[in-house]
Amino acid sequence: MATEAIERAKQHFADLIERQLSRVEEMKQQQDWTDYGKLKPIIIGIIGGDGIGPYIAEEARRILEFLLNDELKSGKVEFRTIEGLTIENRAKHNKAIPDDVLAEIKKCHVTLKGPTTTPRKGDPWPNVESANVAMRKELDLFANVRPVRVPSQGIDWVFFRENTEGAYALGSDGLDVTPDLAMDFTVATSQGAERIIRVAFEHAKKNGINKVTLVTKANVVKTTDGKFLKIGQDIAKEYPGIECDDWYIDIMTAKLVDEKRRTQFKVMALPNLYGDILTDEAAEFQGGVGTAGSANIGKQYAMFEAIHGSAPRMVTENRAQYADPSSLIRAGAFLLSHIGFPEKGKALEMALDICGQYEKRLVMTGRSNGATSKEFGDYLMEKLEAPELEKKWKAFQKA
Numbered sequence: 001m002a003t004e005a006i007e008r009a010k011q012h013f014a015d016l017i018e019r020q021l022s023r024v025e026e027m028k029q030q031q032d033w034t035d036y037g038k039l040k041p042i043i044i045g046i047i048g049g050d051g052i053g054p055y056i057a058e059e060a061r062r063i064l065e066f067l068l069n070d071e072l073k074s075g076k077v078e079f080r081t082i083e084g085l086t087i088e089n090r091a092k093h094n095k096a097i098p099d100d101v102l103a104e105i106k107k108c109h110v111t112l113k114g115p116t117t118t119p120r121k122g123d124p125w126p127n128v129e130s131a132n133v134a135m136r137k138e139l140d141l142f143a144n145v146r147p148v149r150v151p152s153q154g155i156d157w158v159f160f161r162e163n164t165e166g167a168y169a170l171g172s173d174g175l176d177v178t179p180d181l182a183m184d185f186t187v188a189t190s191q192g193a194e195r196i197i198r199v200a201f202e203h204a205k206k207n208g209i210n211k212v213t214l215v216t217k218a219n220v221v222k223t224t225d226g227k228f229l230k231i232g233q234d235i236a237k238e239y240p241g242i243e244c245d246d247w248y249i250d251i252m253t254a255k256l257v258d259e260k261r262r263t264q265f266k267v268m269a270l271p272n273l274y275g276d277i278l279t280d281e282a283a284e285f286q287g288g289v290g291t292a293g294s295a296n297i298g299k300q301y302a303m304f305e306a307i308h309g310s311a312p313r314m315v316t317e318n319r320a321q322y323a324d325p326s327s328l329i330r331a332g333a334f335l336l337s338h339i340g341f342p343e344k345g346k347a348l349e350m351a352l353d354i355c356g357q358y359e360k361r362l363v364m365t366g367r368s369n370g371a372t373s374k375e376f377g378d379y380l381m382e383k384l385e386a387p388e389l390e391k392k393w394k395a396f397q398k399a
């Protein structure tokens, strides 16, 4: 029995290694970054997802169409709705992303994606891989960029979470070796670590930020985190104007709640799972995961999403129209900046800050005693059209 189990495990492990080695080869061949300036049209896919997803995605699309009105008319951008990335359809095909849906997604240059249900052991759904994780892998969206800002507290962070490796690379490919022994795997590659850390340093350099923090647990997870840290320290040498420090994830998690210390952090680069956890904690200071947006960026494709879940109960309780669309709309702001409209992206972020954090004329409660997504969308558009948006935003920040 044991010998058989070991043989099976060896074969499984051999398959995993083979796949990861071919991924390394693919990374070595990687092409240049997409130049959106040269594309006409830039195709923007809107993926509703599950639960409240289609409701908030509809609102996000309305805002983007409003801001890209001229570009829509001139044919510079085109919107497409991608159907079928729902848990029902994924369960039907027993696949994280059904093939025809993936093909449609790949026809878009960028996508804005609502939350998707992630099944786990014991759920009524087949235990397929998370659609987010699958999309990140399929489209090689290696950089998960998550900014968190709370100006009144001096918090201005950008997390660069590695998005295709670490504990997630083989998260759905672990092995029950015997009924008593379960094993998962974590992966780090030189190419994978280098590209995410480089993006973090380049962001710092471009934005005049003088510090990048590497977060690992390299004292314990010596091989993979050790590689990530070592590569980070090597890359840092190429950026003499930028200080590079490193922290372990446990103490880093603690320091984010230390009011005196946390303002020293600026740009953070970290492996997948630590990035997942730390960015939820970080978003909490800004008002919770419902307020944060997330960019998943690769050289060829990019996907922008909310970082909260699909809240299926809001749909069964008939209150999906009260869902807060801010997180997905913020992701839409990142999308605008990414495809070459940074002023529009910035304006949308300012409007979101004013409506959601400062002025708060409408309150989203998720219930009928609060505003609807559509009312919030109208409120945003009113701010976007009002004169002196930036002046107001700056005044609010000082207050």
Ligand code: IPM
Residues within 6 Å of the ligand: 118, 130, 132, 133, 276, 307
């Ligand atoms: C996130 C989410 C996903 C992740 C889940 C839904 C698979 O928590 O985007 O942070 O773990 O990456």
Ligand code: MG
Residues within 6 Å of the ligand: 276, 277, 280
């Ligand atoms: Mg998460």
